[in-house]
Amino acid sequence: MNIKMIAEMAGVSVSTVSKIMNNYSDVSEKTKQRVLEIIEQTGYSPSNSAKTLATKKSNLIGVIFAGELNVEFTHPFFVEVLNSFKKQMGVLGYDLIFFSNEKFISSGDYFARAVHFNVDGCVIISGQKMEPTIHDLDMSSIPCIGVDLELKGKKSGFVMSDNFQISSKVVEHFYLLGYRELGFIGSAADSEISNLREAGYTKAIESFALPLNRRWFVHGDDFFESSGYTAMQQLIQSGSLPKAIFAASDLLALGAIRALKEHELRVPEDIAIIGCDDIEACKYTTPRLTTIRQNKERLGILAAHMLYDLINNQSGGGSFVVEPVLIVRESCGSQLKS
Structure with a gap:
């Protein structure tokens, strides 16, 4: 029984x-x-x-890639965060167990499975179209830490980069380089992170008193390369292009660059591109991608220590917002105008 x-x-x-x-x-x-x-x-x-x-205590930590559209092991940003988290939890004496969210799983929701496997806590990686059971787990007595996902439970906390700063740094760099016609490529409309970056981008454009043209704001289905490619194709086919584009992830930016090359448009001569995350591939693309670096190692380490403290009743949750850094490469030029 x-x-x-x-x-x-x-x-x-x-x-x-x-x-x-x-x-x-x-x-x-x-x-x-x-x-x-x-x-x-x-x-x-x-x-x-x-x-x-x-x-x-089981010394087990549940790892959940949340959302009906989740990033799992294919997104280089979250893989690096998770690797950092895994190493630090290992130092603290914990192993990881991965929860599937596939529809064929019949063993109940996340809270029930966390109880079944007797995990000491959970780390929840942000995705899109969050399942209601994520909320149940967040509100439970099981300690949880969200990565790029704001949790509000009494035994929960979260870590993320400052998304408004990310967008502000992009607009400031565009402005100093002389770009005034700015576009945006984001993820799906229900993506919280994409929406935060878009809101910050819009606010920064307005704070610099630059024109805001919503025709140049397009969205894909997710943060991956194929969505960036499709979104840029949509912009190209509209017959109206901005001079510079901020893509909400590096993979979106790389997809956009591929579409531009197919139409014989040059980066950055015809259109400048800035991505976000600073994944390893940015160093090896042509042109090399200017991007906003999120401190993936720090995010993972912070998540581990916060979860450890929650498990051991040494803190009551909270949040850490990590400052991003602009990494200037070739896709946006490197010389600021005086």
């Missing part, structure tokens, strides 16, 4: 059974009594309950 069997017998989710065992208040009394009666009838031992398990 286990928690999943109890849930099936009661006709409820594994998460609901876990909440009842942890004395959560958001379960109806009727449901609570039904589940407790089944537990009593089956002789399911309280020693196996989620409440008891939660008091026994």
Whole structure:
């Protein structure tokens, strides 16, 4: 007999059974009594309950790539953050366990699986179209740290780069180089990070009293190269192009450059491009990509220490925002105008 069997017998989710065992208040009394009666009838031992398990440390950390559209292991930015996180958690004495969010998983939501595997805490990597169960996990008693994802639970915290600073540095660099007609390539409309960068970009353009032309603001489906390529194709086909473009990720920027080359447009002579993340590939593209460096190692280390403190009740959550750095290469020129 286990928690999943109890849930099936009661006709409820594994998460609901876990909440009842942890004395959560958001379960109806009727449901609570039904589940407790089944537990009593089956002789399911309280020693196996989620409440008891939660008091026994496993030294395991759950890793969740959140969202229906998630980055998983294919995004170089998050891979570097996660590598840094993994190394630091190892130093602190923890191993990692990866949670799948594929639809065929039937073992319940993230909170239920975190209880099932008795993880000491979770790190949640931001994606798009967040599942509601992420909120349940955030609001639970399980310590959680979000990466590029703002969490608000009492046992949660998050780390991210300063997205408004990222955009401000881009506009300032464009301005000093003499660019006045500025465009933007972002991810999907429901991407929180892309929206933050776009909002910061818009605000910075307005603060420099530059013209804001929304025709030059286009969006892909995600942060990957193919979306950047498609978005730039859309701009080219519109018949109106800006003089400089900020892409919300390096991969979007690389896709945009590929589209421009196919149309025999030169970077930066015809259009300047700045990306964001400073992934390794930026050093080897033609032209080499000017970008905003996010301190991936620092983000990973901060996430590890914050989660460790939450697990050991040494802090009550919080947030760290890491300052970005402009890395000037060839796709935007390197000489500032005096």
